Amino acid sequence: MLAVAGAAAALLGSSVLGGAGGAATTGWSTPPPDKIVIDVATVNGSGCPAGTAAVAVSPDNTAFTVTYSQYVAQVGVGSKPTDFRKNCQLNLNVHVPQGFTYAIASADYRGFAHLEKGASAVQKANYYFQGSPQTASLSHQFTGRLDDSWQATDSVAVAALVWAPCGELRNFNINTELRVSAGTSDQTRTTSFMTMDSTDGSINTVYHLAWRQCP
Numbered sequence: 001m002l003a004v005a006g007a008a009a010a011l012l013g014s015s016v017l018g019g020a021g022g023a024a025t026t027g028w029s030t031p032p033p034d035k036i037v038i039d040v041a042t043v044n045g046s047g048c049p050a051g052t053a054a055v056a057v058s059p060d061n062t063a064f065t066v067t068y069s070q071y072v073a074q075v076g077v078g079s080k081p082t083d084f085r086k087n088c089q090l091n092l093n094v095h096v097p098q099g100f101t102y103a104i105a106s107a108d109y110r111g112f113a114h115l116e117k118g119a120s121a122v123q124k125a126n127y128y129f130q131g132s133p134q135t136a137s138l139s140h141q142f143t144g145r146l147d148d149s150w151q152a153t154d155s156v157a158v159a160a161l162v163w164a165p166c167g168e169l170r171n172f173n174i175n176t177e178l179r180v181s182a183g184t185s186d187q188t189r190t191t192s193f194m195t196m197d198s199t200d201g202s203i204n205t206v207y208h209l210a211w212r213q214c215p
Contacts, residue, residue, distance in 0.1 A: 032211060034097035038064055041093055041171055047071040047086035047178065055092070066090065066174075066205045073178035074193030075119070076185070087177040091130075094164070094172050103161035104136070105210035109176075110151040111196035115144030118184030119192040123152055123177070127162060130171040134162045144185065144192060166214035176205070 038055050052070045057063075073086040096102055104127050115121055124139035140152040156162075164170060178194050185192060196205060 032097040032100050036064075036097070036102075036209075037095040039093040039095070041091040043088065043090055045086070045088035046082070047073075047176070048088035048090075053088065053090075055090075063206055063208045066207070068196060068205075071178065072193055072195045073121070073180045074191060075180050075182045076116070076187040076191035077189065078191055079187075084181065085177065085179045087175065089173060089175040092172045092174070093169065095169070096164070099214050101164045101166050101212050101214055103156070103163045103210045103212070104172075104174075104207050105156055105161065106208045107154040108151070108206040108208075109140075109153070109196055110149065110205075111194065113142055113146050113148065113150050113194040115142060115146040115180070115192045115194070116182075116185035116190045117145040118182075119144040120181050120183050121192070121194040122179045123194070123196070124179070125154055125177070126173075126175040128173050129162065129164055130173060132162070132165075132170070136160070136162050142194070144183075150194075161210055163212060174207070 036057060038057055040055060043050070043053055047070070048068055049070060052068060054067045056065045056067070058065070068088065071086060071088065073084060075084045094102065107125060107127075109123060109125075111123075113121060121142040122139055123142070124137070126135055126137045128135040136154075136156055138154040142150060164172065176196075178196065180192055180194050182192060
């Protein structure tokens with residue numbers, strides 16, 4: 001199971017405040033002062049075995065961070081046939097202050113990639129609320145030769161934000177994926193891999209929240 005921490009380092013977030021009728025405006029405003037509480041219902045996937053992920057909410061309620069420790073996809077020498085793709089689906093209960101709803105406005109992913117010449121990799125994420133047909137799906141492509149840290153940001157336009165239904169508690173799902181392809185590289189002699197990690201070896205993904213007042 002994931003652990004839920006009480007606070008994280010101060011993180012920059014954004015918020016959208018609705019007018020009296022509940023419609024979102026293009027102005028950015030301060031999020032509600034009350035705390036949000038994130039309970040982890042389930043965590044599934046080859047990239048996040050039990051006990052290898054944690055969630056922390058920022059003190060200002062504008063973001064939360066998911067930290068992983070074993071999220072690595074690879075191909076080539078020393079790899080199993082199933083190692084080319086790793087994924088993790090988080091199923092979260094997000095309790096928000098009364099009278100407000102939220103959406104994921106952006107997400108920051110960072111890590112390290114070693115891709116041999118001819119190899120490639122994809123980082124992908126899907127965001128959706130349980131029972132809702134609306135899904136936000138974004139991906140980022142990487143090609144070798146690459147041996148460096150990487151960073152990618154998923155940004156969602158205000159008009160395309162997927163909001164939690166007002167007055168309803170629906171689990172929020174985040175499904176992330178790393179996929180590495182050997183391509184034309186010689187996978188009998190080399191290894192290509194991709195991780196989502198920070199300099200201390202953990203994998204930190206920051207999700208920035210947008211806020212809207214319910215009608």
